[in-house]
Amino acid sequence: MAEKGDNKKRRFSIKRRSKQRLHKDDVTVIDTEVAKKAVVATALGNAMEWFDFGIYSYLAVTIGKVFFPEMSGPVQLIYTFATFAAAFIVRPIGGLFFGMLGDRLGRKRVLAMTLILMAIATLSIGLIPSYAAIGSTATILLLIARLVQGFSTGGEYAGAMTFIAESTPDKKRGVMASGLEVGTLVGFIAGSGIVTLITYILGSEKMVDWGWRIPFLISAPLGIIGFYLRSRLEETPAFEAMEKAKTNENKQVSMKDILVNHWKPLLIGMILVFFYNVVDYMILSYMPSHLSAVLGYGETKGLLLIIIVMFIMLPIVLAMGYFSDRIGNKRIVQGGLIGLIFLSIPSFLMIGTGNTWLVFLGLMILAVFLASFQGTMPSLLPSLFFTEVRYGALAITYNISASLFGGTTPLVVAWLIKLTNSRLVPAYYLIFASLIGIFVVTYFVKETSGKPLRGSPPAVEEKHEIQDVLEEPEEALWWKEEKNKIDEQIDEPDDKN
Template identity: 35%
Template sequence: MLGHVVEYYDFAVYALLAPVLAQVFFPSDNELNSLLATLGVFGVAYFVRPLGGLLFGHLGDRIGRRNTLLAVILLMAGATTAMGLLPTYNQGGLVAPILLIVCRSLQGLSAGGEYGGSASFVAEHAPPGRRGFFTSWLHGSTGIGLTLGALTALVLSAVVSQDALESWAWRLPFLLALPLGLVGLYLRLRLDDTPAFEAAKKAGTIPKLPLVEAVRLHWRAILTIAGMVLLLTVSLYVSFTYVTTYLKTFLDVPLSRSLPAGIAGMLTFFVLAPVFGALSDRVGRKPVLAGAAVGHIIGIYPAFLLLQNRSFVAILFAYLILGTLYAGYVGPFTAAVTERFPANVRAASLGIGYQLPVCVFGGLSPLILTYLTDATGVILMPAYYVIGAAVISLLVTLLMTETAGKNAVELDAVVGTAHADRLGSEQGADENDEHRAHQIR
């Protein structure tokens, strides 16, 4: 959880302090150009995330979940802390924005490796019949990271002047990532690797190239989770990052009114995600995921209609709806996707199928929606965007097989069917020839 908290804490802090960072690293007479340059650097991390998923997914299946998670949290906390120590443009010239890009790239690399390792780790340690509940805390903790980031930016902007914020106070939120990262590192050092990984290692079933093995044998499952991730990432980035920009840009709602309501929405999905995760342990992953997708299709439009009211109460109710809908989908999500793959290629498979959609639809969603809303004049465009993603993910969910309620041995037998089928098609002819030769003899 702390790995996800550090990741999304930095995400929120950078996004909310973007106007300040624009003056620190890209000062110019044109404030819009400075802001666009800052947001461009923000997007760099998303384009690096797939590389992190590939690299750390490979390492997670080769050297273990624990060792990979240690490297990931060190990289994330170190890169975020380093951002708080960077020289400004006035101090270092072009070196300052270049170092900022390097730090954001390292953060993206780390973020790309966090999910596959942590999801595999928790799913493989979870008690039988409770995998949905335990894994739901991973994505649920995203709400804590976003909340901490929002509160930090809100408090900082309230207690220090704009001059102090641009001079030195902007560094403080990034430096706060260090103690969070150290606590996470301490906890991960005290954990053993998962029984599933140790069993695969002892049995000698770990491939030399997990990425190649994953794509060769499990490409259908990888495409399945990519389709499921579509709603997950679009709902998160539209509901809890873009809405603030949407309210300010198109409805002229100040941050002082939208941020407290947004924090309430973030805490809502943190609290409710384990509830829906536990529900999926009882009734299955598919019913809960499909119900949440239908909920998005039905409920996202009324939520955005409430935003048009612009009052705090209406915005608060809208965020509570968004938080509940997201919790319903994210609660069973991690259990559902980890159960699609055998232990020997699980981290690598998740690294591929999860991070590529996040790269495209997470990093580019704010830009796409701002352009579409402005170009078409359709003020409810974000709602239509989420509904489209929900329809696609619903269709994918309805086609997937149910895996809830299976223990580790049964699970690997189910998800290993593709492997068995592949081997059967390759070996069947040789076995038939040997059988005929035996009959002749």
């Protein structure tokens, strides 16, 4: 009876606090320079992830010859990409482990762990002896290294999104968080560019002998620099505020709590990640193969076009983040989805002509819509969850959806093209994903641009902005009613007991 009474008092206390006016000490003033350092440090880690992604994809044929020499050409590629895909299998496990850890120990520590683990795994691939030297042990070591990479990646991207979103002013969250995806593009460009350059200088024979190791060895100094930058970061203001507000009554959030009390944003997040990853992997990963294998376009020519497109995307991504702070990330995402629905088929018709300028134009149209997601998702996805579960819930959401739909996109599209003998299958797949996306975004996603994150205090850039926030406490604490409902759900089982 005493516990039941305590729970009722606690619920009353929560409701009463939600009606209190906001105090100036509740508003966080963000140091812009510190926020910029956070963006650079986290974006560097994301660049490392995609650097590895780029070099492994572009070295697939060479890696097959080094580690699977007894297989024929096509089978070599299958085994090489199977080893690549193995990382996607463990990503959700890594996301669960590091995500829950990040909600308990803090974002900074866990992000430093994931980066150094990823760097060690990537470096180790470059040090593994060939199949000719140690036989099948080399293949096993390659698989283990890929599994470690996937495990660390599971906590990397979700943690990076969480860290940046919690470290930036509310009114600049979009443009600063878009820097994370700039890291993605820079990493992929660097990885693919270095492989192309080294292959051109050394030639195919030397690449198989020893040249393939160079890109993997380069990851070591990048990892050291990234770890140094991240270890010097301050913990996010949102996490620190949550820790200060904790009382002895607060208990650690479990996986069961996330699934039971936050299932709706989990599902919404998975669908957002679904269409985002379908577009992302379609354009950056699948298109080089589509240009050469399906359309008969020159392989080197196709790769150079993709790299040029990615270079042009860099400022577009930042522009999308900038405009999301002004008109809302929801509107930017809706615009990108509507654009894909109507222009995917015309874009692939242009790409199918084989004319260099039309191919480039078709790729750029698709790239602009991808940039609309890259510039907004790093700020939109973290806003779905409350501070105490943000890292863990986002890691679960992102990695499960990315593993199911992102990594499988090239495989599914290639299979459907073979089945239907239609070159427009990629366009139809993009339209299908976009139709699902536009429905969910329109009816189930709240506009959060310029507002505090769920469960976090308002964050401003200048002290004079505090007064504006205090004049509209309901706007600053827009998430309170939603939080009260979750707290009541948590307390109900205690009452029944």
